[in-house]
């Protein structure tokens with residue numbers, strides 16, 4: 001045999017030398033749930049190890065994460081049902097607890113990078129990402145609401161806006177709103193290929209944001225489709241997105257790969273709540289080695305072509321890396 005691939009695997013030194021993919025904590029974005037009030041740290045029952053935090057309890061947690069090398073966080077608000085309406089007007093209200101908390105986080109840790117979701121669902125009495133009339137999710141009527149929400153978030157200090165709503169034309173409308181108000185430095189990481197997935201369950205539990213009726217299939221993508229991800233990528237790129245996200249990650253590694261091959265801007269992936277919940281559950285039962293499973297999953301998402309990964313495993317991965 002002239003060629004024996006095993007020779008390049010014979011020692012840790014050689015394996016490390018020829019390792020093709022490197023994953024570091026700098027590639028990770030940590031999603032966190034925020035709740036109004038004080039002294040709250042409530043575990044999400046379908047997403048163990050993850051909590052709804054009040055801002056006073058969250059600040060020390062963020063400091064701990066920063067010390068572990070996590071630089072970027074995506075914060076999601078759990079909004080009281082009484083504040084929700086059809087127009088999601090609380091999302092840009094003056095007294096919005098989330099926007100106040102964002103300001104406080106940026107004042108306390110100016111070096112921390114903050115990302116935020118733009119979509120109606122956490123604020124909508126219909127639980128949909130767009131404005132609903134007679135059971136229909138209306139695209140063009142939703143766009144100005146998204147733009148207002150994005151502007152309010154930029155004013156509060158968000159560094160990266162994440163439109164997660166899948167309405168057509170949203171990236172362009174948000175870019176225009178940000179630029180015309182002087183926020184040319186605020187980035188857009190678009191949820192470009194966001195699929196109508198079964199894996200968002202624990203997230204919707206965390207925010208109590210599940211649709212009150214129907215499903216999200218008229219706006220989120222059909223899991224059967226891959227070419228359509230290129231169309232979404234092209235539109236988001238042309239409308240001014242800085243980064244293109246694929247969501248979920250694990251069942252969609254081929255989509256990450258195809259976007260990586262076709263676009264020159266960074267590609268990111270959202271390792272969503274249901275994907276993480278599966279690992280928590282298996283590890284708890286002793287069916288999987290938690291650290292090895294998490295590390296392999298995140299590495300595979302990077303190998304597929306993601307530069308950045310949103311993952312609930314961020315803090316645990318940072319702790320593993322320290323060892």
Ligand code: PBG
Nearest residue numbers: 119129164199200203272273274
């Ligand atoms: C809101 C949004 C969702 C997620 C991120 N932003 C849920 C949904 O679209 O229903 C899911 C994240 C996760 O499952 O971890 N538009």
